[in-house]
Amino acid sequence: MRSCWTRSLPPDQQPNSPEPVVAVVVAAGSGSRLGAALPKALVELEGVALIRRSVEALREAGVADIVVTIPVGFLPLFEAALQGLSVTFVPGGATRQDSVRAGLAALTAPDDAVVLVHDAARALVPAAVVRAVADAVLAGADAVIPVVPVIDSIRRVEGEDSHIVDRSPLRAVQTPQGARLATLRTAHDRIAEEGVQVTDDAAVCEHLGMHVVLVNGHRDSLKITEPVDLILASALLRERTP
Numbered sequence: 001m002r003s004c005w006t007r008s009l010p011p012d013q014q015p016n017s018p019e020p021v022v023a024v025v026v027a028a029g030s031g032s033r034l035g036a037a038l039p040k041a042l043v044e045l046e047g048v049a050l051i052r053r054s055v056e057a058l059r060e061a062g063v064a065d066i067v068v069t070i071p072v073g074f075l076p077l078f079e080a081a082l083q084g085l086s087v088t089f090v091p092g093g094a095t096r097q098d099s100v101r102a103g104l105a106a107l108t109a110p111d112d113a114v115v116l117v118h119d120a121a122r123a124l125v126p127a128a129v130v131r132a133v134a135d136a137v138l139a140g141a142d143a144v145i146p147v148v149p150v151i152d153s154i155r156r157v158e159g160e161d162s163h164i165v166d167r168s169p170l171r172a173v174q175t176p177q178g179a180r181l182a183t184l185r186t187a188h189d190r191i192a193e194e195g196v197q198v199t200d201d202a203a204v205c206e207h208l209g210m211h212v213v214l215v216n217g218h219r220d221s222l223k224i225t226e227p228v229d230l231i232l233a234s235a236l237l238r239e240r241t242p
């Protein structure tokens with residue numbers, strides 16, 4: 001059974017677009033690689049929790065309803081971190097994929113609403129990237145993801161041996177990832193029934209035969225994963241502040 005805690009959206013936060021864009025922000029991970037005392041989404045970046053920065057970035061881009069998946073036992077801390085922002089909290093699952101599915105189930109938008117799935121850990125996503133993903137779905141794409149070129153040399157390790165991989169066609173995948181709500185719900189339900197685990201929502205859609213459309217991501221939208229990422233993100237934020 002899933003529990004759900006809802007607060008309604010105040011009039012000043014209603015979307016302007018006739019086509020609603022809604023979102024799931026997945027924030028139920030522990031952040032084991034970051035190694036903080038709190039779940040990663042509650043960790044502060046320059047005094048503001050990652051989850052708050054992520055929700056504010058989506059709001060700035062015009063996203064209406066937002067469901068946030070959170071780890072069990074941390075509701076009061078998430079409520080405090082998102083004070084003044086209207087979101088719906090739902091308990092996350094054991095994996096990111098499970099958390100996305102729980103979040104999608106809690107959305108009350110129409111089937112054809114554009115839905116964006118965003119990692120709380122990508123707290124500095126520019127509003128332009130969010131809008132580019134939503135616009136591509138509105139323009140008719142089944143599934144949309146933001147990507148950036150791979151800049152490191154890449155090697156494939158095979159036993160004791162390793163081989164260089166041509167990086168020129170490779171892209172690193174970011175969030176938010178977009179689709180129509182009913183499409184993404186169906187895709188997640190199907191892949192869960194089949195017991196297949198993948199690492200992102202594009203792969204979930206692709207598993208059902210959908211074409212994935214790429215838009216330009218942004219380096220600022222790095223996934224805060226290890227302690228060094230917090231240092232980098234702090235520096236990026238200080239650059240943004242006039």
Ligand SMILES: Nc1ccn([C@@H]2O[C@H](COP(=O)(O)OP(=O)(O)OP(=O)(O)O)[C@@H](O)[C@H]2O)c(=O)n1
Nearest residue numbers: 026027028029030031032033094095099120121
């Ligand atoms: N069971 C899970 C696992 C992850 N996430 C969310 O999915 C996003 C991407 O996951 P990642 O950055 O890998 O977070 P963690 O799983 O928390 O990190 P780690 O693997 O270091 O524990 C994060 O915003 C995280 O909170 C989630 O909602 N539910």
Ligand SMILES: C[C@](O)(CO)[C@H](O)COP(=O)(O)O
Nearest residue numbers: 096119173174175199200223
């Ligand atoms: C969705 C994602 O952020 C795209 O890069 C990534 O796949 C999440 O993977 P993780 O293993 O949960 O970090």
